[in-house]
Amino acid sequence: MSVIDTIAPPEAPSQKVASFKPRLLQSEEHGLCPGCGEPVAIRTVLEVIEELQLAERNIAILGHGCYGSFVMLLDVDSTLCLHGRAPATATGVKRMRPECAVWTLQGDGDMVNEGLAEILHATARAENITCIMLNNGVFGDTGGQMTAASVLGQRTKNSIDGRDAAYHGYPIPVANLVASLQGSAYVARGSVHSAAAVAQTRKFVRKAFQRQLEGKGLSLVEILTMCPTGWFVPAANGADYMMESLGKTYPLGELKDVGEV
Amino acid sequence: MAMKLLEGSEAIAESALVAGLRFYAAYPMSPSTELLEHLARKLPQRPGGVCINVESEIEGVNMALGAAATGFRAATGSCGQGLALMQEAIAEAALNETPLVVFNMARNQQDYFQATRGGGWGDYRTITLAPKDVPEAVEHAQLAFHLADKYRAPVIFMGDNLIARTQVSVDLKPLDLEPLPPKDWQLDGTSGGSGRSRQIWTWGAGKHNTPGPGPSAHWARIAAKFDDVAKLEQRHEEEFTEDAEIVVVAFGSGGKFVEHVVRDLRTEGRRVGFFRPITLWPFPGEALERATARARRVLVFELNAGQMIDDVRLNVVDRRRVVPIGGVSFDESGLNLGPLMHANAIRERIEAHFEKAAA
């Protein structure tokens, strides 16, 4: 009977610790704020790309926002384009590289303010691309100003008493607009405020890429992401604050799926 | 190859196809519309060819930027206000080093500043080719793609209404141009997951594992590149400048008219010369300085309120000798080049200066 030596260290670790870093991320060290929802949203997209075996045939078209500092960690071919123009730039890329999964990453300021025309026309043309919009209802990168997606009552640096419809107008639910157009194949709205929400968002993103691979048209996943810094709330309260404010205006779920009709 | 009788726009479109154009995206605006019409017919017939009728010039130029980033030859086209809308993306192409070609079929010559100086952000220049007629436009359509690839920079082809709508016999043979560097920067999506994925960005920042030069070094290198272009790519044409008392400077179709008038005046024994910048940027400044060194007057004919004249004044030793003889010239339709684009009108303006110079 062999005796286990409990004093000497084991030759090999008893359990191999799995890395939590997706392969398509070059490092986990990022410069975004504590409690920011963007890193986990982008990781979710990268994991889906890996799962679908698109690592070596995908091109990312990135807009401008805080996630700009994160995209330097992505191990995928990419270009950063002008504010709002990602769907137009992606159109040129996809038409030349139809074998690639082409995806865009924009914030609400990028897509809804400056780029509303581009996302709607790309949808109308049924461009076979997947668009990811990270919606936190503020221009996070510039310090928390109102965007076209800020919800009513939302306090931002330039709507300090809260967004007032009579003065600032109403928020634009861009996913609903995209879903209403014929060229969209899949539209969903997810969130990253909880583990369950992340799991659901992953499903949405997966379906969005699948519709692109099937050649069905434009797919859009809007992901609500926490911006405690831009909202001026403690990092720990970000998730609750988000679902109390943005979550009420932008209900989660699938808005359209041509794969199911 | 056999000569073919073609309308200017069609000849330019065909020449771009000879150059390997794969992607064109544009919004209609006279007189660039016909280029779009021809390419909308022809490009989709080519393997992998795409022509998109866009919803705005902003979308068109950004689509072409994306297509060019994949390494394929891509272009957009417009003129005037349409070119104005594209300035942000043209600057982007210069700073992120994408070989974007813009066919600017200008209405008159008021696009000079926005073609050569641009309106975008950053320390950049735009190589601008200004053909004088359809045969030269056919060459420039190919040269534009070549220079764009050679320098990884945007190139503006500056045609006009006359070139667009003149029917001429042209030879659509491919130009014999020097070999180009490999497009090892092109986005093809294949390097993901390798730790060495590519990133195209105006800031020169790469990925975590391949950080890139960073903004300062990137922009300094781009500035140095434009300095090289400025030295190496100046093109011009001149005639009778050795003994000319008066040298007339003009570009594009206007240059062709001036060339004709100057030749006529020479046969009458008038000591007049002619100088035509072919590249509006880089402006052929040293050649102009030499060509005008002995002239008593340097007349500048351009169909605008005076734009190229600034570049002429920068390069003529005594700028007081530089006199504008062009002007804003607009016909009723708003689409032609106006009454000033007429050999007799140009002749009168040149002759008036012989009298003044003699007085």
Ligand code: SF4
């Ligand atoms: S400002 Fe907001 S969006 Fe930007 S990194 Fe910080 S938390 Fe994230």
